[in-house]
Amino acid sequence: MTTIPLTGGRQIPRKYLPVLVTAALFAAMFVAGGIRYEGFATGQIVLNVLIDNAFLLVVAVGMTFVILTGGIDLSVGSVVALSTMISASLVTGLGWPPLPVIALVLAAGAALGFAMGAIIHYFEIQPFIVTLAGMFLARGLCYTIGTDSVPITDETFTAFAQTRLDLVGEAWISPSVVIAVAVVLVAAYVLHYTRLGRNVYALGGSEQSALLMGLPVARTKIAVYTISGLCSALGGVLLSFYMLSGYGLHAVGMELDAIAAVVIGGTLLTGGSGYLLGTVLGVLVLGLIQTMISFEGTLSSWWTKIFIGLLLFAFIVLQRLGAVRRP
Amino acid sequence: MAAPDPILRVSGICKQFPGVNALTDVDFRLLPGEVHALMGENGAGKSTLIKVLTGVHDVDAGEIELAGTRVAFAGPLEAQRAGISTVYQEVNLCANLSVAENIFIGREPRRLGRIRWKEMRRRAAELLARLELDADVSAPLAACSPAVQQMVAIARAVAVDARVLILDEPTSSLDAGEVAQLFRVMRRLKEQGIAILFVSHFLDQVYEISDRMTILRDGRLVGEYLTAELSQVELVGKMIGKELADLERLDGKPKEPNEAAVPVVEARGLGRAGAVEPFTLAIHEAEVVGLAGLLGSGRTEVARLLFGADRADTGEVVIDGTPVPLRTPRAATGHRIAFCSENRRTEGLIADLTVRENIILALQAARGWSRPVPRRRQDELVEKYVRALKINPPDPDHLVKNLSGGNQQKVLLARWLIVEPRLLILDEPTRGIDVGAKAEIQRLVAELSDGGMAVLFISAELEEVLRLSHRVAVLRDRRLVAELPNDADLTTDVLMRTIASGARS
Amino acid sequence: GCGSGGSSGAAGDGKITMGFAQVGAESGWRTANTTSVREAAGKAGIELKFSDAQQKQENQIKAIRSYIQQKVDVIAFSPVVESGWDTVLKEARNAKIPVILTDRAVDSTDTSLYKTFLGSDFVEEGRKAGKWLVEEYGDSKDPVNIVELQGTTGSAPANDRKAGFAEVIGADPKFKVVASQTGDFTRAKGKEVMEAFLKSNPDIDVLYAHNDDMGLGAIEAIEGAGKVPGKDIKIITIDAVRDGMRALADGKINYIVECSPLLGPQLMDLAKKVVKGEQVPARVVTEETTFTQEQAKQALPTRQY
Amino acid sequence: MNAALRHRLFWPALVLVLLILLNVLFTDGFLSIQMRDGHLYGSVIDIFRFGAPLILVALGMTLVIATGGIDLSVGSVVAVSGALSCLWISGLDDQDSVGGVLAAVGLALALSLVLGAWNGLLVAGAGIQPIIATLILMVAGRGLAQLIADGQIITVNSDPYKLIGGGYLLTLPFGVIVVLAVLALTAFLTRRLALGLLVESVGGNAEASRLAGIRSRGVIVMVYTFAALCAGIAGLMISSNVSSADGNNAGLWIELDAILAVVIGGTSLSGGRFSLGGTVLGALIIQTLTTTIYSIGVPPETTLLFKALVVTVVCLLQSPAFRAKAFRRRGRPRATRPAAGEKARVPA
Ligand SMILES: Nc1ncnc2c1ncn2[C@@H]1O[C@H](COP(=O)(O)OP(=O)(O)OP(=O)(O)O)[C@@H](O)[C@H]1O
Ligand SMILES: Nc1ncnc2c1ncn2[C@@H]1O[C@H](COP(=O)(O)OP(=O)(O)OP(=O)(O)O)[C@@H](O)[C@H]1O
Ligand SMILES: [Mg+2]
Ligand SMILES: [Mg+2]
DSSP: OOEEEOGGGOEEEGGGHHHHHHHHHHHHHHHHHHHHSTTOSSHHHHHHHHHHHHHHHHHHHHHHHHHHTTOOOTTHHHHHHHHHHHHHIIIIISOOOHHHHHHHHHHHHHHHHHHHHHHHHHTTOOHHHHHHHHHHHHHHHHHHHOSSOEEOOOHHHHHHHHOOEEOSTTOEEOHHHHHHHHHHHHHHHHHHHSHHHHHHHHHHHOHHHHHHTTOOHHHHHHHHHHHHHHHHHHHHHHHHHHHSEEOTTTTTTHHHHHHHHHHHTTOOTTSSOOOHHHHHHHHHHHHHHHHHHHHHOOOOHHHHHHHHHHHHHHHHHHHHHHHHHOO | OOOOOOSEEEEEEEEEETTEEEEEEEEEEEOTTOEEEEEOSTTSSHHHHHHHHTTSSOOSEEEEEETTEEOOOSSHHHHHHTTEEEEOSSOOSOTTSBHHHHHHTTSOOEETTEEOHHHHHHHHHHHHHHTTOOOOTTSBGGGSOHHHHHHHHHHHHHTSOOSEEEEESTTTTOOHHHHHHHHHHHHHHHHTTOEEEEEOSOHHHHHHHOSEEEEEETTEEEEEEEGGGSOHHHHHHHHHSSOGGGGOOOOSSOOOOOTTOOEEEEEEEEEETTTEEEEEEEEETTOEEEEEEOTTSSHHHHHHHHHTSSOOSEEEEEETTEEEOOOSHHHHHHTTEEEEOSOIIIIIOOTTSBHHHHHHHHHHHHHOTTSOOOHHHHHHHHHHHHHHTTOSSOOTTSBGGGSOHHHHHHHHHHHHHTTOOSEEEEESTTTTOOHHHHHHHHHHHHHHHHTTOEEEEEOSOHHHHHHHOSEEEEEETTEEEEEEEOOTTOOHHHHHHHHHHGGGO | OTTTOGGGSSOTTSOOEEEEEEOOOOSHHHHHHHHHHHHHHHHHTOEEEEEEOTTOHHHHHHHHHHHHHHTOSEEEEOOSSSSSOHHHHHHHHHTTOOEEEESSOOOOSOGGGOSEEEEOOHHHHHHHHHHHHHHHTSSOOSOEEEEEEEOSTTOHHHHHHHHHHHHHHTTSTTEEEEEEEEOTTOHHHHHHHHHHHHHHOSOOOEEEESSHHHHHHHHHHHHHTTOOBTTTBEEEEEEOOHHHHHHHHTTSOOEEEEOOOOOHHHHHHHHHHHHHTOOOOSEEEOOOOEEEHHHHHHHGGGOOO | OHHHHHSTTHHHHHHHHHHHHHHHHHSTTSSOOEEETTEEESHHHHHHHHHHHHHHHHHHHHHHHHTTOOOTTHHHHHHHHHHHHHHHHHTOSSTTOHHHHHHHHHHHHHHHHHHHHHHHIIIIISOOOHHHHHHHHHHHHHHHHHHHHTTSEEEOOOHHHHHHHHOEETTEEHHHHHHHHHHHHHHIIIIISSHHHHHHHHHHOHHHHHHTTOOHHHHHHHHHHHHHHHHHHHHHHHHHHTTEEETTTTTTTHHHHHHHHHHHTTOOTTSSOOOHHHHHHHHHHHHHHHHHHHHTTOOGGGHHHHHHHHHHHHHHHHOHHHHHHHHHHTTOOGGGOTTOOOOSOOOO
């Protein structure tokens, strides 16, 4: 009853359906783009989407943890910006070596996430508001550090930014992609094979039940916001590789992109249901939409927005239909 | 028998909620190797005592001792670690997780920190097999009936090595076979020296399993008794504070309904793939039709189809001789069909609203948003049913989530009674309701049907079905297999046999 | 073949393809800039691939990367910020696609990454505004109370226009900036902030707004407070869009520093030269001027935007 | 006194008073209200006047949130509505004609209703999660606004139109009168009629509401439509206030402020109970905060820090859990406060 029969007699559990539909639609979009635009249907296009969105992917992984518990984290975009700003000002401004700086940035992101998680849990304040305050705070700290964009000229950073890892043929990826993929794998392992991960799902299913079942609710809740803070900081580090600059206006509105990616991937905002693979697909879909728009190449600024909206709409409606129609 | 030292002892416990004294100066002790029943009417404070014991609520005053040492648990987690395993009244599991996970979450079998899924499923299947439950352990819990969920919760509680096992109304949604199975498990645990605290409104069950009982009334201790030394009549008297005479049970069989009555609602070949096979069933004016069957036999599905809560794939519903499309509950309420769901927490009440708002909800929904029920009329209706059903506390502005389980059930019933339906579908209406209120509800159903209302009555208690129904429809494996008139020949035994054998015919 | 790339790639028919990565459409100024580029491309017979980054640098980088993938002949873009372009510009150079910067420079030390930079100088605009003020109050000895409406916090024009202005007036201590707040480059915010300024600072002599729109909003606030814009409070703005010029001609604004968005024709000329491989100057400054009230009256009828 | 202390709006109200006191310290005559040109003039009036659009948007948002949804598209609807009305007016021969302005207003509001119904249908009809359903319009709507205005800022010069956001009636800012009217209407619909009960019921438990016979889809479509209507009116106000429509910037991020206002006002984002009074109070706090930042001269670099601080303080003060812990820390014995102490909200 809980499975749908597919051809060939194999059974695919119903819970994987949203992710599968997303994957199928992504493939369809890719093919449609290939038919419409010259030079589109190459493997490098997908790799470019990954290269250009590695930081978003990492941030979205953290967001997935939070959303799975039924929470939300609006601070991620600002924490990304703050991370680039701290990295740039320490590396360029004070001449610190890169590794301690990166460690410091990760610690700062995790600490901010920890603080927000603790406030959310112990003072029973809604995550939306606490993380909105966190968003103001992190962005404000950026401006306090400086309002100008700070270039990063450090060799390690530039080397990392400009390294190309060649794959077969012409295809290549950046080291950031490797990091992002590693983060995804680790996160998927944590979610599916550790107690922390299962507690995250339980918390999303029902916080009250989780409490009565004797699960460590406080620890889990604080942990997911810490993880999200950490992922945002890491996303910020990747973004500073990508941009080689720190700037208070980086990543404005990235929280919405991250949330959209998670939700497009089939995760429920009410928590308790969803997969990391869906999030990866969500990020790829958003990236592919953008790629299609730049291949289109003739859209005015406003048609760009309308077109993004329409693609998003078509995608989500098809995904809904795909996920619901099967008996 | 020389009484051993109690494993759990509480003294002088007080617990107040805003406006309610839930517990006042309660003493209680639990001995190892006994089954101890906690008795009392709805709202007497049983669940609150359990929650105080396990650290869900803080105490205002009083002491708790576990094996001689004073304890104050900060939450269920700590209580669990100290060896107190609890099944709370409402099923408190995570519906999004699989059955196996719900049993093991928090103590999954691991190797080097990695959860061993296969091992976990194997153990879960074993455990359920011991409870004689045949469920797919990797299916999400949400796909299981309340009964299966209840069994899973019990399985979770007995899976650990606990010194104390607390079961708050575990049997309210189980059928006879499952209850027997549960009791077998409880007896085995008892032999191992585990202390079991048991709450139930079924007196027969309490007398079957318990050694000793503690009675609460209005949050106060009435006393502690050996089960063998207290008769049922005395027990009920102590619970409600007056003599049982007031509570005369409905006798025997219902009166014959008017033969010529027209069917109010008739299902013709109504069915839904995966839920129930097409069935035909007519319910007449002034008639109570009982639905009997095992767990998961499809009783709830029948009710939901008749109410339009699920869409039927085949067949039609005929009301007063004309086929009508019943695609939504709204359409059904438009034809004055009412449905009291078995799952009050997820499908019935709106926890954050008040008693008053919950009671008038269906009436208001039928009138639409632009025609509010006048305040005066609300007060009249709510007042009337709060009194008739003895909803406690009788404060219409109390939030429903703060009511005891049984009182919540009464609120749900009141919601549908005030719309004066022509067909009232009651799915397990007496679940979790104390003896007094249960008799009250049974009397009410009989009265309503005498007054011309058609009733579809679903209950896991066959006696209750027999006592109220004019006709009993029997379901088995999601098929309607028999329709039996409730004449002198129909007894619970006959019914049981039909349920057991019907499919083969 | 994949390797051929560069100037001869997509343009088999000899037509030049240009990829243009615009910042966004955040203001009327920007829209005029986009229109100018599009029209000029049409006239010059250049095929234009346009993309809108919605004010985000990462989007611009993505767009440029996709232009490289599409093998355009030349890439032009207006950087959202100065820093952080080296990586993607190197990719362009490796693909042998020349790059032209418009409107704003990048801070890269490696000047071989782009062919030329065409655009205005925001710091200079701030200086021009300051100079007018210094001249206007040349003879007076009284302190001059200035309020400043800044652009979006952190944005390049806001930072530079503030810096250039401060540099010039800083020489004379009688000029005092009594309040400075961001108005996000919009009329609504300009009005709201100005109202608050008017309440908390009774004597304001001069308003310096980082763009016309905020100035126009502030004019409404000033009128609402019962004062006469242009007389009781002198107003200096930057941009010279048509609404601003009209207010200037009406005497409500005192001085506007032009910041011209009409870069299209110059850009197309440069693009053709660059694709052909001709030498171009490393820096091309747009022709810009300043307007007093008198000049505005004359210029108004022929204003294009 | 004790009753006031326990009122759920006590703490937000306290914060508002504190903010106003802060202003009084920094600005002379902050509380003074004068008569100028036959209308009221002063900082307090300004707070109401500039806060009017936010209050409106937040009112609509309150109902959406009460159904357990969220509407991210209100900012775009603000922009669309302003752009359409200004486009229409700028095309009139006589921009001062009342009929023409009314037609523009009607047109803009009609389009807002359509956009709201679109959101509602996506949420209720197609079953798409609200945040993502309204994200579509949030992105595309701003494009639509710019498309209507052709990317330009449309300037109009119309006295009747100016009235909506910048004018005065009976000495009061017209916008404030509109807000009062919409507030009264909302209060009537929800508290006098039964809409409020149905909305709270759907937000509290959607499935149970369906089984009680509530047409939850209808209710949901209605609240999204209403939210868009409120946003449309706010859009008219914002564009009228500066006599121009700015498709790109009008109402930018107003959705976040509106949600913040709703939550500060005590409505839970998970749906259910809502409080209109709380929302108005929340919106006023946000607007006063903005005004405070301008008038006490917080440098732009630190405004966000200041905002973060105030938001955190409001939320902490409002949280019963925080107050309980803060009081306890001060060493008050628990036994003297028997009424508090419910640790987890667990139904029986
Ligand atoms: N969280 C709460 N807030 C306020 N009052 C509560 C709360 N929980 C329980 N109560 C009240 O405390 C009293 C005792 O409730 P309790 O749930 O312990 O009853 P019970 O004996 O378990 O009844 P039932 O047999 O119906 O389950 C009731 O009056 C109930 O309304
Ligand atoms: N073996 C099973 N596997 C999966 N789901 C089941 C199984 N048995 C029952 N269910 C689900 O449980 C729900 C309740 O079943 P049903 O309504 O048929 O039970 P019922 O006869 O009303 O019994 P009760 O109300 O006592 O649980 C249905 O939604 C059904 O899909
Ligand atoms: Mg109970
Ligand atoms: Mg059932």
